[in-house]
Amino acid sequence: MTINWTDVGAAIEVAPQSARRVETVMGAIAVFRTMADEYYAVFDKCPHKGGPLSEGIVHGRAIACPLHNWSISLESGEALGADAGKGCTPTVPLRVENGRILLGLNF
């Protein structure tokens, strides 16, 4: 499958340990930046009851959902800890190039 890389903004616009919600033709995607300056993208929908992960708290390479505090891996999209195995949010390919965030959106 060919990946269509789409520029969704400047990397610097996402503050460390925060997220930005990006509306795409595939749905809302949350782009995260960790304290270590790593970037990840997952669909902005918690696998539990659809909470907005972009409004959660980034800790390490995971996000705590703002609704019921499930911890979701930013690397795999899978629920962690006590909720491991209960659900998964699809991840989205992401790369940072020349200071821009590119998402791999397939059409």
Ligand code: FES
């Ligand atoms: S909706 Fe995310 S933990 Fe419940």
